Amino acid sequence: MRTPTCRYHLLSVLALILVLLPAAVQAQNVLTWHNDKTRTGQNLNETILTPANVNSTQFGKVFSDTVDGPIYAQPLYAKNLYLNAAQGRHNVVVVATQNDSVYAFDADAAGPPLWQVSLLVVPGSTAVPCTDFDGICSALGPTIGVTSTPVIDPTTNTLYVVAYTKENGSYVDRLHALNLSTGAEKFGGPVIIQASVPGTGAGNVGGMIAFDPSAQLTRPGLLLLGGVVYVSSGQLHDDSAFHGWLLGYNAATLQQVSVFMTTPNGNKGALWGSGAGPVGSPDGKSVYLMTGDGTFDADTGGTDYGDSFVKLGTTGGLPVLDYFTPDDQTMLGNDDLDLGAGGPMIMDQSAGGKTFEIIGAGKEGILYVISTANMGKYSSTSNHVLQTVTGSNSVGGGGIGTPAYFNHAVYFSGWDDYMKMFTVTNGLLSTAPVSQTPIVFQVGTTPSISANGSTNGIVWAVKFLVGGRPSVLCAFNASNLSTMLYNSNQNVTRDSLGFTYLAVPTISNGKVYVGTFNALVVYGLL
Numbered sequence: 001m002r003t004p005t006c007r008y009h010l011l012s013v014l015a016l017i018l019v020l021l022p023a024a025v026q027a028q029n030v031l032t033w034h035n036d037k038t039r040t041g042q043n044l045n046e047t048i049l050t051p052a053n054v055n056s057t058q059f060g061k062v063f064s065d066t067v068d069g070p071i072y073a074q075p076l077y078a079k080n081l082y083l084n085a086a087q088g089r090h091n092v093v094v095v096a097t098q099n100d101s102v103y104a105f106d107a108d109a110a111g112p113p114l115w116q117v118s119l120l121v122v123p124g125s126t127a128v129p130c131t132d133f134d135g136i137c138s139a140l141g142p143t144i145g146v147t148s149t150p151v152i153d154p155t156t157n158t159l160y161v162v163a164y165t166k167e168n169g170s171y172v173d174r175l176h177a178l179n180l181s182t183g184a185e186k187f188g189g190p191v192i193i194q195a196s197v198p199g200t201g202a203g204n205v206g207g208m209i210a211f212d213p214s215a216q217l218t219r220p221g222l223l224l225l226g227g228v229v230y231v232s233s234g235q236l237h238d239d240s241a242f243h244g245w246l247l248g249y250n251a252a253t254l255q256q257v258s259v260f261m262t263t264p265n266g267n268k269g270a271l272w273g274s275g276a277g278p279v280g281s282p283d284g285k286s287v288y289l290m291t292g293d294g295t296f297d298a299d300t301g302g303t304d305y306g307d308s309f310v311k312l313g314t315t316g317g318l319p320v321l322d323y324f325t326p327d328d329q330t331m332l333g334n335d336d337l338d339l340g341a342g343g344p345m346i347m348d349q350s351a352g353g354k355t356f357e358i359i360g361a362g363k364e365g366i367l368y369v370i371s372t373a374n375m376g377k378y379s380s381t382s383n384h385v386l387q388t389v390t391g392s393n394s395v396g397g398g399g400i401g402t403p404a405y406f407n408h409a410v411y412f413s414g415w416d417d418y419m420k421m422f423t424v425t426n427g428l429l430s431t432a433p434v435s436q437t438p439i440v441f442q443v444g445t446t447p448s449i450s451a452n453g454s455t456n457g458i459v460w461a462v463k464f465l466v467g468g469r470p471s472v473l474c475a476f477n478a479s480n481l482s483t484m485l486y487n488s489n490q491n492v493t494r495d496s497l498g499f500t501y502l503a504v505p506t507i508s509n510g511k512v513y514v515g516t517f518n519a520l521v522v523y524g525l526l
Helices: 004-020 329-334
Strands: 059-066 076-084 088-096 101-106 115-118 126-129 151-153 158-167 170-179 196-198 208-210 223-225 228-235 245-250 256-261 286-290 309-313 320-324 345-347 357-361 367-371 387-389 409-413 417-425 435-441 448-452 455-463 472-477 480-487 506-508 511-515 519-525
Touching (some): 076 151, 126 158, 151 223, 170 228, 417 480, 435 455, 448 506
Antiparallel strands (some): 059 519, 158 170, 223 228, 286 309, 345 357, 357 367, 367 387, 455 472, 472 480, 511 519
C-alpha cells in the first residue's frame, strides 16, 4: 500500500525525470510549411525560449551550416530520428536548395550533413539557370531547383520534395519520395510531374491543355492530406501561357490521383502565394487555395477562378465545392493586385466561431474572414463574407504573406507596413489592430509563433531589406507586438543573418532555423 509520503516521493521522481528528459523528447516536429496543414504557423510546445530570455544578451546566432545554393523552402524539423546503427538518433533539420540538393543536418550542433543527396537524377542534368527566363533572376537566381517547401510523413519516415531540372535542353519537374533517415529514393520514385485537362484556354492544343514545365513554377509548399501529396504551381515568367495547377499523388505509390486547374478556359490564375502551401481542412475532406490574377467566370457557370478563394473536395477528382471572389475581381486583374499573392490560413473553432474560418489577404490589402461552410461566392455589388478589414486598419500596402494564429489572435504583415495583431472574438477580428510592431516590413513577411501552450508567446519574423542589405531576424512579444524582444542587428557582428527572401523561420527545442542564400543559420540561447 502506497502511503501519502510514498506518493509524494513518486511524484518528485517523476518531476525529476521530466526535467532530465532528453531534448529529443521535448522538441516539436515541424513537418510541413507553416507548421501544420491549416497553416497557423504555431508551435505550442516550446518550453525553452521565453520572452524573458530572448534578448541580445542571452540569445543569438549559435551556429550555421553551409549549403550549395539559396534556400527558399522553410526548414523542416524531425525530432529524435533514428538514422542507422552508427549514427544513432538525432534531432534533424532538413533543408533543400535551388541547386536541387537536400541536406539533413544535426539540429543541435554544427557539423557536416548527416546525409546529403542531389536530385539531379539524369546524367548531365542541372538545376535550371534563371537566365533562361527574363525577369526572375533577382527573385530566384542564379538557378531554380527546389523552391517549394517539402513535406514529411512521419508514419512512413518519408520526405516528399519537388525538383526542377534542365535535361538535354528540356525542363522537368519531378516528385521525389526520400527515406528521411538516409535520403534514398522510395516507392519507385521519382516520378515526372505531368498532367492535362480539357479546355479552350491559353496553351490548349486540340481542346486539351498540358502542364508545361517551361511556364510553371512549383513555388507553394507541398501538402500531405489523407494519404495524398498535393503539388501546386503557377507562373514562372511573364511571357508564358500559364495556369494554376494542383496535382494529387498517392503518398504510397506516387501515382497521380487527382488534377485541378484554375483557368481551363482562360489564362493565369496562378498558385504561388509567396511560398504558402495549400490549406488542408481539419477533417481532411477539403483543400483551400487562393489564386492569383486570371480569368474568372464561375459566377456565370464557368470553370475559371482567377483572384479567388477556392474550396476543393479531396474525393472525386478535386471538385470545386465552394468559392469566394471579391466584388472588384476585374480591377484586381487589371491592376496586378493578385489576391493569391499571399496564402490562406484556417482559424479553428477554438477562436469562438461557429464554423472553421479561412483568413487571407492579397496585394489590395483587404483582410477577409470567410466561413468554410458558406464562402460567399461572387457578387458584383458586395462581398458576402463574415468580415472584411480594410484601409489603415488592415494590412497597408497589401499582403504577400500568410497570417499566423495564436491564443485568440491573428498576426499579419503587409507590404511596407507594420506587422499587426488582431484579437478574435466570436469568430471575428477586432476592427482595428490592438498592437503593431515598432518596425515596418518593407516587403511583408510570414510570421511564426512559439509558445508553451497559451503562455510565453513569441512572434518570429524575418525582415527583408531591399538594396542588397542582409535580412534581419526579429522577435516580438505575442501579447503586445510593440515590444520587440530581439533582432539580429542588435549585435550584428555576432548575429548577422545574411541574405534571404520570403524566408519563414522554424522554431523548435530552443532554436530558430532560417534558410539563407548560402547557409542554414541557427539561433538559440548563448
